[in-house]
Amino acid sequence: MTATAGRPRDPDVDRRVVRAALDLFGDAGWSGFSIDEVARRAHVGKPSIYRRWSTAADLLVDAVRETVHLVPPPDGEDLVADLSALAHHLLDAHLPDAGRAMLRLRFEAPSIPELRDHWEAIRTSQVDAARRLVHRAVRRGELPRGTNVTLVLDTLCGAAMMHAIARPDDAAPPTRRELDRYVEELVAFVLAGISAG
Amino acid sequence: MTATAGRPRDPDVDRRVVRAALDLFGDAGWSGFSIDEVARRAHVGKPSIYRRWSTAADLLVDAVRETVHLVPPPDGEDLVADLSALAHHLLDAHLPDAGRAMLRLRFEAPSIPELRDHWEAIRTSQVDAARRLVHRAVRRGELPRGTNVTLVLDTLCGAAMMHAIARPDDAAPPTRRELDRYVEELVAFVLAGISAG
Numbered sequence: 001m002t003a004t005a006g007r008p009r010d011p012d013v014d015r016r017v018v019r020a021a022l023d024l025f026g027d028a029g030w031s032g033f034s035i036d037e038v039a040r041r042a043h044v045g046k047p048s049i050y051r052r053w054s055t056a057a058d059l060l061v062d063a064v065r066e067t068v069h070l071v072p073p074p075d076g077e078d079l080v081a082d083l084s085a086l087a088h089h090l091l092d093a094h095l096p097d098a099g100r101a102m103l104r105l106r107f108e109a110p111s112i113p114e115l116r117d118h119w120e121a122i123r124t125s126q127v128d129a130a131r132r133l134v135h136r137a138v139r140r141g142e143l144p145r146g147t148n149v150t151l152v153l154d155t156l157c158g159a160a161m162m163h164a165i166a167r168p169d170d171a172a173p174p175t176r177r178e179l180d181r182y183v184e185e186l187v188a189f190v191l192a193g194i195s196a197g
Numbered sequence: 198m199t200a201t202a203g204r205p206r207d208p209d210v211d212r213r214v215v216r217a218a219l220d221l222f223g224d225a226g227w228s229g230f231s232i233d234e235v236a237r238r239a240h241v242g243k244p245s246i247y248r249r250w251s252t253a254a255d256l257l258v259d260a261v262r263e264t265v266h267l268v269p270p271p272d273g274e275d276l277v278a279d280l281s282a283l284a285h286h287l288l289d290a291h292l293p294d295a296g297r298a299m300l301r302l303r304f305e306a307p308s309i310p311e312l313r314d315h316w317e318a319i320r321t322s323q324v325d326a327a328r329r330l331v332h333r334a335v336r337r338g339e340l341p342r343g344t345n346v347t348l349v350l351d352t353l354c355g356a357a358m359m360h361a362i363a364r365p366d367d368a369a370p371p372t373r374r375e376l377d378r379y380v381e382e383l384v385a386f387v388l389a390g391i392s393a394g
Binding site: 026104150160161162166194 | 226296300301303350351362363386
């Protein structure tokens, strides 16, 4: 957050604005995205938004960056913990309602000049971070040499994404306990696939 | 295809119309979808479209049905062949350009009355068919009892989807040989995960 003159920013307002920005983008896409409508949905005045973000593109890019931490920083301790955190982040990012914005970004961003480079940078940094996480495990001997990194990440990340977006729209959101159990089983499944490979 | 008076339908025209319908929907979504624009993109006259489809919704639903056979009919012989066919279909359905239409459908369809029920029927039948395929393998003893069907399908289908949509937009389309090799490795990986479970 940048320093602003006058009273300090209200983190609750910022959270509501970011949430409303993702909701609106998920619903209406870039063609329906405006600071006016974000302000309306977030129940804040437009000046509160303009104090932090000068354009609609800045706001959307920031909202995506803050919300979609697809790849957590590896904690440096344990591969299972790293893979579990990665799966949890992908589930969170693709469950309603963030998921609608994520899916829309994946295909709208390449054709929107204001978003293209930002999205590509986010996407690339996430993929690179995920690959580093697996490569490090190979270097440490936690995974065998010759581990197919692409396949490990496709199965782990793809399953988490599929699991999140395949839920019927009218299903109750999964509980934290359900998500924990799913991730535990998924990571064990992928690690079994690697060690049998 | 329904019988029509006069000259027989031209399958090449139908293919171009279906292709154009998916392209347009992928680009512009339901709000930008019209038979006028499909006709323009397919270089066919509107009467050629109206002879077969009476509304834009009919056309889009048919285009999706014909193109997105996510789950092939099991050939009844071999689990590896079934899973490979399933992975190939998911890759094909999510690679450009069909993939843009697929992703858009996943989140637009629930809020579009003309498409909602059709999409839900397609989605449900695909999921059911995929689950039957794995359950049958369990009954036949090709997979162990207690196989986690959800996890098998999430990893297999999720990886294929992720692999298709994660390709950079400017990458050359994968060759059939690359896809074959990827699917072979993926199916082996998933089966290893099951048997180690």
